[in-house]
Amino acid sequence: MEGEPSPRSGACFHQGSFPRAVNVDLQTDATLQVDISDALSERDKVKFTVHTKSTLPNFKQNEFSVVRQHEEFIWLHDSFVENEEYAGYIIPPAPPRPDFDASREKLQKLGEGEGSMTKEEFTKMKQELEAEYLAIFKKTVAMHEVFLCRVAAHPVLRKDMNFHVFLEYNQDLSVRGKNKREKMEDFFKNVVKSADGVLVAGVKDVDDFFEHEKTFLLEYHNRVKDASSKSDRMIRSHKSAADDINRIASTLYTLGTQDSTDVCKFFLKVSELFEKTRKIEARVAADEDLKLADLLKYYLRESQAAKDLLYRRGRALVDYENANKALDKARAKNKDVLQAETSQQVCCQKFEKISESAKQELIDFKTRRVAAFRKNLVELAELELKHAKGNLQLLQSCVGVLKGDT
Amino acid sequence: MAAEMEPPPLGDAGQTDFREIEDGEGFFVSTVTILESPEPSSPDPPSMPAEGISTNGPKQEDISLDDDPEDLFAEATEEVSLDSPEREPILSDGPSPAITPVTPTAMLTPRMGLGTAEMFERSLDELEEDESGDTFDMHIAVSDPEKVGTFNTTSMTIFSKNETTVRRRFSDFLGLHSKLASRYLHIGYIVPPAPEKSIVGMTKVKVGKEDLSSAEFVEKRRSALERYLMRTVKHPILLKDPDVMMFLESSELPRAVSTQALSGAGILRMVNKAADAVNKMTIKMNESDAWFEEKHQQFENLDLQLRKLHASVECLVCHRKELSVNTASFAKSAAMLGNSEDHTALSRALSQLAEVEEKIDQLHQDQAYADFYLFSELLGDYVRLITAVKGVFDHRMKTWSKWQDTQLLLQKKREAESKLQFANKPDKLQQAQDEIKELEGKVQQGEKDFELISKTIRKEVSRFEKERVKDFKVVIIKYLESLVQTQQQVQHIWVWIPIGSVVGE
Numbered sequence: 031m032e033g034e035p036s037p038r039s040g041a042c043f044h045q046g047s048f049p050r051a052v053n054v055d056l057q058t059d060a061t062l063q064v065d066i067s068d069a070l071s072e073r074d075k076v077k078f079t080v081h082t083k084s085t086l087p088n089f090k091q092n093e094f095s096v097v098r099q100h101e102e103f104i105w106l107h108d109s110f111v112e113n114e115e116y117a118g119y120i121i122p123p124a125p126p127r128p129d130f131d132a133s134r135e136k137l138q139k140l141g142e143g144e145g146s147m148t149k150e151e152f153t154k155m156k157q158e159l160e161a162e163y164l165a166i167f168k169k170t171v172a173m174h175e176v177f178l179c180r181v182a183a184h185p186v187l188r189k190d191m192n193f194h195v196f197l198e199y200n201q202d203l204s205v206r207g208k209n210k211r212e213k214m215e216d217f218f219k220n221v222v223k224s225a226d227g228v229l230v231a232g233v234k235d236v237d238d239f240f241e242h243e244k245t246f247l248l249e250y251h252n253r254v255k256d257a258s259s260k261s262d263r264m265i266r267s268h269k270s271a272a273d274d275i276n277r278i279a280s281t282l283y284t285l286g287t288q289d290s291t292d293v294c295k296f297f298l299k300v301s302e303l304f305e306k307t308r309k310i311e312a313r314v315a316a317d318e319d320l321k322l323a324d325l326l327k328y329y330l331r332e333s334q335a336a337k338d339l340l341y342r343r344g345r346a347l348v349d350y351e352n353a354n355k356a357l358d359k360a361r362a363k364n365k366d367v368l369q370a371e372t373s374q375q376v377c378c379q380k381f382e383k384i385s386e387s388a389k390q391e392l393i394d395f396k397t398r399r400v401a402a403f404r405k406n407l408v409e410l411a412e413l414e415l416k417h418a419k420g421n422l423q424l425l426q427s428c429v430g431v432l433k434g435d436t
Numbered sequence: 437m438a439a440e441m442e443p444p445p446l447g448d449a450g451q452t453d454f455r456e457i458e459d460g461e462g463f464f465v466s467t468v469t470i471l472e473s474p475e476p477s478s479p480d481p482p483s484m485p486a487e488g489i490s491t492n493g494p495k496q497e498d499i500s501l502d503d504d505p506e507d508l509f510a511e512a513t514e515e516v517s518l519d520s521p522e523r524e525p526i527l528s529d530g531p532s533p534a535i536t537p538v539t540p541t542a543m544l545t546p547r548m549g550l551g552t553a554e555m556f557e558r559s560l561d562e563l564e565e566d567e568s569g570d571t572f573d574m575h576i577a578v579s580d581p582e583k584v585g586t587f588n589t590t591s592m593t594i595f596s597k598n599e600t601t602v603r604r605r606f607s608d609f610l611g612l613h614s615k616l617a618s619r620y621l622h623i624g625y626i627v628p629p630a631p632e633k634s635i636v637g638m639t640k641v642k643v644g645k646e647d648l649s650s651a652e653f654v655e656k657r658r659s660a661l662e663r664y665l666m667r668t669v670k671h672p673i674l675l676k677d678p679d680v681m682m683f684l685e686s687s688e689l690p691r692a693v694s695t696q697a698l699s700g701a702g703i704l705r706m707v708n709k710a711a712d713a714v715n716k717m718t719i720k721m722n723e724s725d726a727w728f729e730e731k732h733q734q735f736e737n738l739d740l741q742l743r744k745l746h747a748s749v750e751c752l753v754c755h756r757k758e759l760s761v762n763t764a765s766f767a768k769s770a771a772m773l774g775n776s777e778d779h780t781a782l783s784r785a786l787s788q789l790a791e792v793e794e795k796i797d798q799l800h801q802d803q804a805y806a807d808f809y810l811f812s813e814l815l816g817d818y819v820r821l822i823t824a825v826k827g828v829f830d831h832r833m834k835t836w837s838k839w840q841d842t843q844l845l846l847q848k849k850r851e852a853e854s855k856l857q858f859a860n861k862p863d864k865l866q867q868a869q870d871e872i873k874e875l876e877g878k879v880q881q882g883e884k885d886f887e888l889i890s891k892t893i894r895k896e897v898s899r900f901e902k903e904r905v906k907d908f909k910v911v912i913i914k915y916l917e918s919l920v921q922t923q924q925q926v927q928h929i930w931v932w933i934p935i936g937s938v939v940g941e
Contacts, residue, residue: 250773250776253769254773256769256773257766257769260768261769263762263765263766264762264766267755267762270755270758271755274748274751274752278748281748285745291905296908297908396778399779400781407785411930414926415927415931418927421926422924428916429913429917432909432912433913
């Protein structure tokens, strides 16, 4: 009715105005723009300020902000998943819970060990840990934002009532986290679902497209999972190595100040050099994390969402086929035929509706995926080159100075 | 392991021809190649240097020699063998530089398990610092064990022959060190410590474990022995020691049996060390010479910091190795992902990413080796050297203490003698006077000893510091250059993306 959202063109995604949304290329649209303009980290929760700009008439104002917490995002996501109407869409994956535990633990340990290190070492490590905390913080903001943007970009989901409430209602949504019992229920539901999923997946699909997608997604999902965990490990080692260089730099500095011979100049210079190269190494690790690890993690979640879609369709197919069988039986017995007919109609419609939108969704998924990988891999390579060059310059100039001295 | 060293290739790294060795030690006989070239001006003692190093395989391209690149060992590819006839071809090749840059520590041995002989060359400048005024280059190369249990030692001296190769076991090295230590440490000479025994490592090798870690162990040991010998022969006094000469030249050495870790002699040594430590604590010396006080403190500080640095560098080596392993496994995973990706261009891009990461992993591994062999081992050596230095300072204290004790004794005897003078016991008096004469002599000797050791230590410390400065400077530059190389490689590797066209659409 109102200015309908622009056509969903699978191919012409362009860089959104969200520099932080690196894992998905999203079409931005004047009718509805969402971003997280601010975030605050309190003791054990993070408060996100969700800022909306919209020309849609459903909203009371054109621009407004609300404060939301992680649980409210999850509530929104779950409401999509549970909504039968959306069975035919890939539901954008929920953002992961903000996890500052590891970082907080490290800061605490640092505080405890304050007495055992020199003042410089302490300040240095503190700065690093704070930087790490900040990085994690930025990441979690980005992931929550991406979720909202995906929803806002989806032609159907963006019209969802819950979504609008989420964006506009400036009181607490009173969405509590799930209590233990509910979590147990969820757990069992998942078990049942996976079992069912296996059954459903076993049913061979007449449609080649979907059959292919099923096999593809299964394998792809597993491999992305593997790649994601391996990339995490690799990046962690990289960070440890950078930390070692930091310590080496400090000790060299002490050696340099203590030494009375010629070589003290060497120590001091190299210490200075290592301080700088360490920063670069740490940035390399951080960039790899952002461009590679995060990308893989995100597509791990998205491929799961796509699998879920296929499952729902498979389920609908099975229901449809069962309804057909039931109808035949009813016709044969000539009993409850009308009921069977309506039920069969319903199943048929549901199945066809899902199939139609699912096909488009999966195609879009592929396009998004290819674009995101391309963008990130290219950026990764560019950053690696940039850092290598930086490192090289520092090293070469230091070698030059030292050689000149001998 | 030593496959490439010998003219008759003895097969490859899987050499398991272990000799049964009773003393449990000396698994490695090291080949020590010592090359000496006479003065720069001398015409043509054949490019011995070039050859001695012939134990280098062609892969020794890593030897980065700062000066005169063309006349160096780098190109030597001939094998050093134990028989003299074969020395001839070796000796007649190549240029004959007398000047060779210094490579005090083992250069990168890129691939483990294929240790090749390293060359040590001393530059002419160093020669001039020789106190003895002799000017000769000494080259030592320790080549890999051809059979486990033996190293080949090749040395060239101007005294006897031009080049000698002998087989030495690890225990022989330890024996040499223990002889030198007992002879020179207590008079103030800083004797370089020998590489440490490692029961675990030894057992693994003996048992025939052919994995990477035992190959690494062999290489580590070989390189440590080489550095040890180089340091020993750089010391002008030690070089002249007959035991050193014998070690380098004679074909048979009496077995050094008292070097076993768990032998009776070993235990005795440990007990002595403990006793020394206790004694040290009870000697309170009146330091009249501020220089010693200051130096002692300096070495304490240096010791502390070097140990810390060494620990950090070892950590770094460990993490880099871990990084290399993790990168390799990520590469495989990325390749698999590329395989499942059904968009062809993206699939290709992912495969290329996998290749890139594989190369990077190899790079990390190489860098870890450089970290280790250049940096970490040097630090370890110096930590041990400083222990030797501290030992020498302690000996000085002991000497002083002995002198003081003798003086005290003399004093007491003098008092006793004066008492006897009044007691009118002529024979006892005579005895006392004789003792006093003897003690006076001893006191004088004690004083002389103390002065001598102080003087020696001053010289030694100054020589040590010069060496230290040089060693560190050279190694630091080498290490940085290795880092430079790594970064250059990184750049080459990451330039795989013709931006945009790979994942084209």
